[in-house]
Amino acid sequence: MKLFIIVPCYNEQECIEDSVSKLLAKYEELRRNGVVDEGSRIVLVNDGSRDATGAICSELYKKDERIACIHFAGNFGHQAAVLAGYHYAADRCDCAISIDADLQQDIDAIDLFIEEYKKGSDIVYGVRNSRKTDGFFKKLTATLFYKIMKIFGSTTIANHADYRLLSSRALKALREYKEVNIFLRGIIPTLGFPSSIVHFDVKERTAGKSKYTLKKMMTLAANGITSFSISPIHYIFYLGLFVLAVSIIVIIVTLIDWIHGVNVSGYTTIVLSIWLLGALQLIAIGIIGEYIGKNYFESKHRPQYLIEKIEDRSVMVTKE
Incomplete structure (x- = not known):
């Protein structure tokens, strides 16, 4: 099958090369085992990074045909970057997996995602086993957030971030959602396709620091609560x-x-x-x-994101 891995990137110059190297090794393992074909891609979505992330992504693309890059015209946020990757993958693959650029999420869980997909799941949620790698404040606020979302009637999956698999059918259905205030953790459960859960361990970040500041987490929480409940x-x-x-x-x-x-x-x-x-x-x-x-x-009716250029050997697009 053809698998796309979506990697949103924002100021990740310290870790992006190492992360891509690990993902390519995982791809090669899957290819040797006959799981994925040669048309599979790692899609790096550069969310208007202010450091050298964009240039590094372009260099990685030039070195390996399995890498594609989407460069935003500006910074539109993590959720928009993940969504852009999904939109790009919808007509080009059998399924797509989104994962953070720091690879704190265990990439070996990809095998479990694919197993669930083959069993008939159009959506496979990655749920972390524990929050022991989080600080006290983040752990407390995350727990409160999911409890509040449950009280307000949201179908959000507890302890699920944006590590998930979507089938081509689910990706195409997701394109029908046009809202500007994007909260994928709330939108995707509303798709209604067969789903399952895969549990994974979270690793310590090897380089750089998290780009999800307190302000961004609060904004995401506010979007989640007010976008899916009155x-x-x-x-x-x-x-x-x-x-x-x-x-x-x-x-x-x-x-x-x-x-x-x-x-x-x-x-x-x-x-x-x-x-x-x-x-x-x-x-x-x-x-x-x-x-x-x-x-x-x-x-x-503003666009959810604007693309400056796309680098992919299978299709060359400069503007969208």
């Missing part, structure tokens, strides 16, 4: 009803005290009420604004 707006409404009920009770108690001539200073109550209600209002406005902002960007 439950936060429902909860705001219910919270408003609760605050209204409490307010009515406070008003009744205050009137009764006033009728009986009880002196009520009310200073502490008023201050606490102002701070509480002010905080709730700001939170409510922020959440509602998040949804309005998403509608604003979606209504513009």
